[in-house]
Amino acid sequence: MNTTAKSILGTMPAISAASAAPSTSSKTLANLLLAAGVAALVVGVDQMIDSWAQSHVVAAWLALWAVAVLAIVVLRGLTRHLAQNLMTGLDAWSAHVARSRADERLWTMAQSDPRLMSDLQVAMDRASETKGPVRDLETLMNRRAARLVRDRMYYI
Numbered sequence: 001m002n003t004t005a006k007s008i009l010g011t012m013p014a015i016s017a018a019s020a021a022p023s024t025s026s027k028t029l030a031n032l033l034l035a036a037g038v039a040a041l042v043v044g045v046d047q048m049i050d051s052w053a054q055s056h057v058v059a060a061w062l063a064l065w066a067v068a069v070l071a072i073v074v075l076r077g078l079t080r081h082l083a084q085n086l087m088t089g090l091d092a093w094s095a096h097v098a099r100s101r102a103d104e105r106l107w108t109m110a111q112s113d114p115r116l117m118s119d120l121q122v123a124m125d126r127a128s129e130t131k132g133p134v135r136d137l138e139t140l141m142n143r144r145a146a147r148l149v150r151d152r153m154y155y156i
Contacts, residue, residue, distance in 0.1 A: 030083035037079060038071040 045067045046053075053060030110116040124147065 026083045026087040027080075029087065030080040033079040033083060034072065034075055037075045038068055041071045042068050 042064055046064060049060055049063060106116075106120070110120050121144075
């Protein structure tokens with residue numbers, strides 16, 4: 001699984017959602033999905049046996065209970081797995097949105113503070129260096145210009 005996340009400053013460690021135990025919210029979501037699935041199946045079976053149920057009320061009642069119990073048994077694992085995947089995806093999306101907002105706030109502050117902007121430039125230059133430190137000024141300026149064009153920061 002990906003243990004790093006891309007940020008304006010380069011690669012930053014990300015919190016692994018898979019390492020966390022299933023939370024209460026995923027259990028609640030699994031229970032809600034299970035209840036919805038069981039209710040849908042019971043209503044569907046009730047619609048199918050409606051004409052037959054007029055003359056066999058007890059048998060129809062037992063059939064609906066059997067469908068409900070079987071639906072609980074069959075859908076329990078599926079809904080739990082679906083809820084965990086959904087919560088993991090939502091947690092990752094929420095972390096990505098929070099990281100993006102933090103990067104935008106930092107970038108907005110850096111545009112009005114020259115010291116912070118120079119620190120960010122140095123950090124981004126270090127993050128983008130792939131072949132080691134630069135010894136001459138021309139190579140440094142070429143890398144910086146390429147990074148500015150790549151990241152579409154023309155206004156700096």
